[in-house]
Amino acid sequence: MPSGIGPVANPKPDSSSRPLSEPEALESSRLIKRHSLGTRLWHWTNFLCLIVLLMSGLQIFNAHPALYWGEQSGFSDPFIAIHAQTGDDGEQRGVVRVAGYTLDTTGVLGLSDDNGQLRQRAFPRWATLPGDKWLTMGRNWHFLAGWIFAPSVVAYLLYTLISRHRRGSIFPTRRQLSAIPRTIADHARFRFHHEAEYNGIQKLTYVLVLFVLLPMMILTGLTMSPSINAAWPLLTELFGGRQSARTLHFICAFSLVGFFFVHIALVLVSGVFNNLRSMVTGRYRITTKPVGPVNREDSHE
Amino acid sequence: MSKPQSSGPNRSRRRLLSGMAALGAGSLLAGCDRIADNASVKRALGSVEQLTYKAQRLIASRQALAQEFDKSQIAPVFRPNGTTDPQEDYYRAWVENDFADWRLTIDGLVEQPATLSLAELGEMPSRTQITRHDCVEGWSCIGQWTGVPLADLLDRVRPLDQARFVVFHCADHTYGGSDLYYESLDMVEAYHPQTILAYGLNDAALPVANGAPLRLRAERQLGYKQAKYVMRVELVDSFRNLHGGKGGYWEDRGYNWWAGI
Numbered sequence: 028m029p030s031g032i033g034p035v036a037n038p039k040p041d042s043s044s045r046p047l048s049e050p051e052a053l054e055s056s057r058l059i060k061r062h063s064l065g066t067r068l069w070h071w072t073n074f075l076c077l078i079v080l081l082m083s084g085l086q087i088f089n090a091h092p093a094l095y096w097g098e099q100s101g102f103s104d105p106f107i108a109i110h111a112q113t114g115d116d117g118e119q120r121g122v123v124r125v126a127g128y129t130l131d132t133t134g135v136l137g138l139s140d141d142n143g144q145l146r147q148r149a150f151p152r153w154a155t156l157p158g159d160k161w162l163t164m165g166r167n168w169h170f171l172a173g174w175i176f177a178p179s180v181v182a183y184l185l186y187t188l189i190s191r192h193r194r195g196s197i198f199p200t201r202r203q204l205s206a207i208p209r210t211i212a213d214h215a216r217f218r219f220h221h222e223a224e225y226n227g228i229q230k231l232t233y234v235l236v237l238f239v240l241l242p243m244m245i246l247t248g249l250t251m252s253p254s255i256n257a258a259w260p261l262l263t264e265l266f267g268g269r270q271s272a273r274t275l276h277f278i279c280a281f282s283l284v285g286f287f288f289v290h291i292a293l294v295l296v297s298g299v300f301n302n303l304r305s306m307v308t309g310r311y312r313i314t315t316k317p318v319g320p321v322n323r324e325d326s327h328e
Numbered sequence: 329m330s331k332p333q334s335s336g337p338n339r340s341r342r343r344l345l346s347g348m349a350a351l352g353a354g355s356l357l358a359g360c361d362r363i364a365d366n367a368s369v370k371r372a373l374g375s376v377e378q379l380t381y382k383a384q385r386l387i388a389s390r391q392a393l394a395q396e397f398d399k400s401q402i403a404p405v406f407r408p409n410g411t412t413d414p415q416e417d418y419y420r421a422w423v424e425n426d427f428a429d430w431r432l433t434i435d436g437l438v439e440q441p442a443t444l445s446l447a448e449l450g451e452m453p454s455r456t457q458i459t460r461h462d463c464v465e466g467w468s469c470i471g472q473w474t475g476v477p478l479a480d481l482l483d484r485v486r487p488l489d490q491a492r493f494v495v496f497h498c499a500d501h502t503y504g505g506s507d508l509y510y511e512s513l514d515m516v517e518a519y520h521p522q523t524i525l526a527y528g529l530n531d532a533a534l535p536v537a538n539g540a541p542l543r544l545r546a547e548r549q550l551g552y553k554q555a556k557y558v559m560r561v562e563l564v565d566s567f568r569n570l571h572g573g574k575g576g577y578w579e580d581r582g583y584n585w586w587a588g589i
Contacts, residue, residue, distance in 0.1 A: 091466035099403060099460060100467040162464065163582040167373040170589070174376055253462050254588030257548045258388030260395045269460060269468050 059223055061311035069183055070306055076176035077283065079168055080244075082156035084280060085149075086165030092149030094277055098268030106274060111138040111147035119145065177245045184237060196225070197234060203227035219297040221314045236286055240279050247276035381586035390516050394547035397458040397470050402530060406471040408537035409463060411500040411509065414557060419499050427541040432525075434481060436562035437491040442484060446527065446541050452476045455524050463551040464583070473545045475526030479519045481561070487515075491563040494518040495570060496544050499557040502577055511555040512567065512575040512585070513546055522547040525558060550587040552578045 062070075093105035108124045109132075121137025123130045134140070139151035152158040156168050187193045207227040213220065220226070225233070249255045250263045250272040266272035294302045298312075305311035414420075422430045427446050435441035456474040463469075478494070498509035517523060523546045527534050534540045539556025546553050553576075567573050572580025579585045 087466065091463070093467075095467075098397070098401065098468065099470050100407075102407065102467070163584075166464075166584070167376065170380060171373055171376045174379060251462075252384070252589040253394065253550060254384045254388055254548045256462075257392040257394040258384075263395070269462065273466060 056221070056312050056314045058310045058312050060309050061223075061305045062309045064309065067306055067309060069179060072179060073176065076172045076179075077287075079156060079172040080176060081280060081284065082154060083165045083168035083172065086155040086157065086160075087162060087169060088277065089149045089155060089160060090162045090165075094274040095270040096267070096274060097270055100270055107277075109137050109149035119147075121147075173248065177248075180241050180245060184242070187237070197230060197237065199227045199230035199234075203230060207231075217296060221298065221301065221312060223313050232286070236283070240283055240286070243275065243279045244283070247272045247279065251276070377584045377586055380584075380589050384586075384588050385516070391520075392548070394459055394522055397460065399458065399472070401470050402458060402472055403469045406461075406529060406538055407467070407469045408535075409551060411502055411556065412537040414500040414536075415504075416499060416501065419557070422541070423536060430541055430559075432542060432559065432561065434485045434561045434563075436495070436564055437488040438563050439486040439488065440484070442481075449476050449525070449527060449542070452480060455521070456528075457522055457524070457545070457547070459522070459545070459547045461551055461554065464587070472528075472530050473524065473526040474528030474531075475524035475542070475545065477521060478523045478525055478544075478561075479521065481525065482518065482563075485563075487563050490565045491515070492565050493563070493567070493575065495562040495564055495567075495575075496555040496558045497560040497562060498555050499559050507571055507577060507580070509555060509557070509577045510571060511544065511553055511577070512564075512570075513544075513549075513553070517546055517549065520546070520548065525561075548588060550589075552576070552583060553587045 092110060093100070093102075093108040095101055095105050105124070106126060109122070110124075111119050111121050114120050119133075119138055120131055121133040121135070121139065123132050123136050132138075135151055136149060138145055138147055140146075141148060141152050148160060155165065157164050187197055203224075204227050210226045210228050214228070246262060247266055249259075250266060250269060256263050256269065263269050263272060266275055301312050430446055432444045432446075432449065433441070434444070453476070454474055455477050456472060458470065458472040461469045461471060482494070493512045493514055495510060495512045498511075500509050501507065502509050513523065523544070525542050526539075526545050527542050529535065529538055534543060539554075539558070542558045543556040544554050544558055564570070567575040571577070574580045575585045576583070
């Protein structure tokens with residue numbers, strides 16, 4: 028069985044080898060097989076699905092661009108609302124209202140360019156799928172991507188829980204948790220260690236994303252369905268009502284967007300080629316610090 | 329931090345990888361709109377609806393009841409949507425005399441068609457339920473509905489074996505267009521105990537804005553299924569001969585017929 032997100036137990040050095048020059052030998056590196064084909068396919072399928080889900084989700088949000096807490100919509104007092112309003116000077120402005128505060132977001136949120144004309148729409152046309160205001164097609168894309176995304180997430184999470192090897196790759200050990208302050212300090216200095224195993228922060232982040240955010244997206248999404256609500260009323264209750272569930276669906280979606288940007292930033296600064304290669308071909312270069320004399324046998328490329 | 333030693337082949341692979349990534353992202357964003365116009369993609373999206381319908385029928389209990397709420401949770405105003413004040417002459421005339429001349433017709437694939445006045449409906453056993461209305465746009469509103477269980481009306485007219493859907497024909501031309509609003513349910517949803525033809529909202533007669541004198545409540549479906557201003561209930565074996573052939577006003581305009589999601 029090839030490795031999952033984490034390392035294999037005995038990473039096999041790449042077969043091609045070449046002699047090392049002296050400076051390289053002090054801190055040597057080698058290629059390991061980091062990601063199995065299943066993990067790589069899952070990663071890129073999710074990437075496509077999440078983009079479609081996000082953009083079609085924003086299209087659906089635009090049909091009623093307000094969020095509430097509780098079971099139903101208190102139309103006069105939304106938690107978040109994105110719309111256009113006319114200012115004192117008679118000019119239209121796009122605004123976001125969050126818990127009583129109002130932000131001017133003209134041009135992006137509430138009022139934005141729509142085929143050469145400023146129009147009221149919560150999220151701009153470049154952010155929605157389809158670009159035009161078209162709830163029906165937004166829902167169609169959302170459900171298509173959801174039917175691919177949700178089963179693959181559920182299967183992956185179950186497999187991760189069942190497989191002891193994969194549990195070890197994802198869940199941090201006590202030692203990794205206690206090393207977190209040092210990891211943070213290293214990251215702040217842009218000092219990245221290329222090791223076979225994920226560090227404590229990586230593991231905590233992936234646990235949060237895999238076991239909290241992704242299941243939250245699926246479960247709060249299910250509570251948008253009145254048929255599912257009738258069948259499993261506990262689910263809606265768990266989230267504090269249908270409108271709370273819709274608000275949580277939105278908040279978790281933007282938490283994933285936040286994760287996406289941090290993820291991309293770290294991929295870029297910690298060796299973009301090595302990282303991309305590991306998620307495309309599975310091969311990842313790690314650095315090994317030799318203890319004592321360099322073991323030439325172990326320092327293959 | 330040690331940099332991986334890059335040799336010639338690696339550099340070209342690097343270019344290839346980043347090129348592929350850029351191409352993938354770019355074509356995805358630009359492509360989705362264009363893909364959606366393709367007929368086979370439209371069919372694929374339609375088959376997703378069938379998948380959702382069948383999956384929900386499979387995993388969710390057919391008898392499951394939608395959650396009912398406490399009187400204290402009823403919204404101060406039940407938000408009306410779609411048509412809120414039909415202008416058709418026949419409808420204005422019904423409003424003028426308090427729907428005394430209004431009749432509900434139940435026909436189609438039934439043994440015994442029936443015509444009922446509002447008073448006759450009011451004499452039948454009724455069901456009162458406080459439920460949450462979930463609009464396809466995303467908002468929710470709680471109201472208390474009183475009406476005749478559709479199952480009782482169906483028992484009265486005795487549907488033929490080949491009847492597969494119950495169609496609700498409405499009095500209003502949505503947005504003043506040429507098409508009358510209509511909607512439809514399958515027999516599972518039609519016989520569901522919370523599926524009622526409601527004549528009362530929040531302990532009062534159903535207001536015009538919410539569909540007077542009679543509207544459908546199918547509590548496990550989205551708002552656009554809840555046909556207002558219902559005049560005629562027809563049992564059919566397919567939607568072929570009805571308007572656009574998709575089983576509903578919004579369905580003819582692209583919405584999913586299955587409104588359980």
